[in-house]
Amino acid sequence: MLRSFRGQGAFEYMVSYGWAILIVIVLGILLFSLGVLNPTQTPAATGFVVLRPISWSFTGGDYYTSNVSIAMANVAGTNVIIWLNATGQYSQYNMVFKKGESDFCYWNNIDSISDSAGNTIPIVNGSIAIPVGVVVTLSGTISGNNCGGLSSASYRYGLQSVTRDEYLVLRRDNGLITGRYI
Secondary structure: OHHHHHHHHHHHHHHHHHHHHHHHHHHHHHHHHOOOOOOOOOOEEEOOOOEEEEEEEEEOOOOOEEEEEEEEEEOOOOOEEEEOOOOHHHHHHOOEEEEOOOOEEEEEEEEEEEEOOOOEOOOEOOEEEEOOOOEEEEEEEEEOOOOOOOOOOEEEEEEEEEEEEOOOOEEEEEEEEEEEOO
């Protein structure tokens, strides 16, 4: 007789906690399908200390190319110069993207560079000057092995740049930007 009561207690325990576990599983699936548990869907930027990405997008392209628009704020506390596809003495300091384990992705074509007021910023000797606190938007195409993507795919790009401040000090800036192709 006692044995059947223990079996009934175990059965009631499993049924009551089984419903709770089922509810947690359903909530987990719901949160994952909404993108809450998938960090590559939500745009994020980490690790930047000199040029902080404010907004960015990656669109179109194929395996080798991607259209990029990225707005960055100078948070270095001093005026900086950044190199974009520079040649000669500063060629090793170019701003580059790296997607996963791919080779570096370089700016193939820069359509426009503007500040937050919409003023065009010129490229001088492969570099641009960014005053303190200014947000600069670069738009163009990057290319290289595995630098592109398909629409609606997630991306994780490492962004590396080297800037020089007004005291001629070189500052390296590495970070990660994530999101989805649009």
